[in-house]
Amino acid sequence: MRIAAGGVLHETSTYSSLPTTLDDFINDRGLYRGQEIMETFPGSNVCIGGFIDGAKKHGFELVPLLWTFAFPSGLIERKTYDALLEEFLQRLKEAEQAGPLDGVLLDLHGAMVIEGIEDGDGHFISKVREYIGPDRPILVTPDLHGNHTPLRVQEATAILGYDTYPHIDMNERGQEAADLIVRIIQDDVKPVMSLYQLPFFWSTACQVTVHQPMKEVMDYAHEIESRPGILSVTVSTGFPWADVPDVGPSIIVVADNDQSLADKTAEEFGSWIWERRRRWYQLPFSVKDAIKQGQDMGKYPIILADHADNTGGGTAGDSTEILQTFLDQKLDKALILYIVDPEVVALAQKAGVGGVIETEVGGKSHPTQGPPVKMKAEVKALSEGKFKYDGPMYAGLAGNMGPSAWIQQDGVSVVVVTAREQPFGPAFSKTLGIDCESMNYISVKSSAHFRASFEPFAGSIFNVEAKAIHTHDFAKLNHQHRKQDFYPVEIPYDSAPDI
Ligand SMILES: [Zn+2]
Structure with missing residues (x-):
């Protein structure tokens, strides 16, 4: 045969x-x-x-x-x-x-x-x-x-x-x-x-x-x-x-x-x-509400799934609302996985490990992704991006984030990458020397795939609606080619029984 x-x-x-x-x-x-x-x-x-x-x-x-x-x-x-x-x-x-x-x-x-x-x-x-x-x-x-x-x-x-x-x-x-x-x-x-x-x-x-x-x-x-x-x-x-x-x-x-x-x-x-x-159907949390609810429960690390900028769905991976919120709230042990921004990676490479860069991070692909975020950050580690997956999804397969850098301002760390692979697990962060399990706040540009590797050590997980092109407020997608009316956009939410 x-x-x-x-x-x-x-x-x-x-x-x-x-x-x-x-x-x-x-x-x-x-x-x-x-x-x-x-x-x-x-x-x-x-x-x-x-x-x-x-x-x-x-x-x-x-x-x-x-x-x-x-x-x-x-x-x-x-x-x-x-x-x-x-x-x-x-x-x-x-x-x-x-x-x-x-x-x-x-x-x-x-x-x-x-x-x-x-x-x-x-x-x-x-x-x-x-x-x-x-x-x-x-x-x-x-x-x-x-x-x-x-x-x-x-x-x-x-x-x-x-x-x-x-x-x-x-x-x-x-x-x-x-x-x-x-x-x-x-x-x-x-x-x-x-x-x-x-x-x-x-x-x-x-x-x-x-x-x-x-x-x-x-x-x-x-x-x-x-x-x-x-x-x-x-x-x-x-x-x-x-x-x-x-x-x-x-x-x-x-x-x-x-x-x-x-x-x-x-x-x-x-x-x-x-x-x-x-x-x-469930409306996602706002970024601030999710952080507050996680803090009230005291369940750390609090993981925010930044699903509107899930690179695994085809977005640019440079939306900035969560990074800006982490910095505004002066969070400690906070980590963003990842922001796609080759310009920042190039600056970090030039500065070298231990160097300090002053730059604008993310928000460069489209205005919907939010404005770039001003950062003065220390370069903690650099990588050419090659690693091996170790989680349940792709264990053993090769991954490549392209030239990448771990930068840190106060308690907020950002892994800046050039390739748009979503964070399926902590495997790549580990190669940079980051211990995800010791973080208090982690934002992942992923909708659910991160769960296979992050859920075992997560305290709490929230899917959040941060400003980015893949909104989960589906009416905003404004489909033009769809052949049927959909719930809960044209067909109202309340028209369905609560069973
Ligand atoms: Zn899928």
Whole structure:
């Protein structure tokens, strides 16, 4: 049995002014071809790693094509996408020339938007389908934040999304796809899918799968998965910072050769979620309220998730409201992870460790990110940015924050970086000599992924609404392309029952 595998992963913010180029794919998580994939990803927590591990378990030949991942950012340049797609299809063709292929495993994010193509993932799947024809299976393992469309469900054989946020089950989902593709080829399993789209905004703070209210949603999904005839249930909470027609949460039910069971089950689960829509929505705290509440509880370190400037969602990572507030309140043992500002890093490099720099930090990408903050700070450490992840999300994989500096003014420390990778854990700070566990206040430019590594030592955690382009006050997004009215924007908050 020979299965081709690969993927082009990107979560695209149509609100970000940073275009996504081929260099981003090459420099972010990297662009891997053929055998390089097999050497890099076995055992790692990415779906392609799970495909490789699954192939080993089942003894089939995995034919690696091309795999690449750019950090979330703005629209993908059309020429970049066209080049990646063309190379992928060329490699697929070469793989077929070397011997017959039985199917394809695709590692795609599910919220990819390209210049002129609103449903990037749907387009990619349909091009692979066009090449391999209607009979052979294509399985896709998207992120929990995909904006799913009817096109994908029509073109793929089965879609199996992540079950966790933070995403700690990517390898597991990859293996699940490998298990299912073997059953399709050998045991005559025939997946059929039903998509149920949900017209509401799902607050990030209500999506953490080990906590309520999200845990209940996933428990329900797993209960359905144990029913006869059901192969898989995907809950996708959507990615609201993409202004595309099919933005929003959805359910995908995969059943074995029974379309009416898939439809009925998707309807049952989808309407259960819709009836409880008030539960999945929560206005975030203001920065000051969050600090005050954490102090009142006395639970340190207080962690502020600066989710409106979550670089992991495609923002510039240089918003300043929290830094300014830390300085105004003269907080002690306070840390900002991170501020993207190459100019400040260059100054710090020039001053050297122990030097003092007087400069303006952050707030340079867009006025919405807040004004730059004046600082007179000591350079505590410098780094070229390379490190290894050690937390549950990407343990063992290489990270690179680019040239970076730890600067400190009184009790407030800032890690200034050049690359826009979100702080998944303290691993990079540790390389600079910072002990996150001894801090009182930590601000992370992340929505929830930080939790996998920070939660074990956090005293309290607040998702805060600081001024930045990815506001969680969803009415401000002013979607122009969305095809339905959404709760709680056009459909009023109070219209939903409090259950
Ligand atoms: Zn995600």
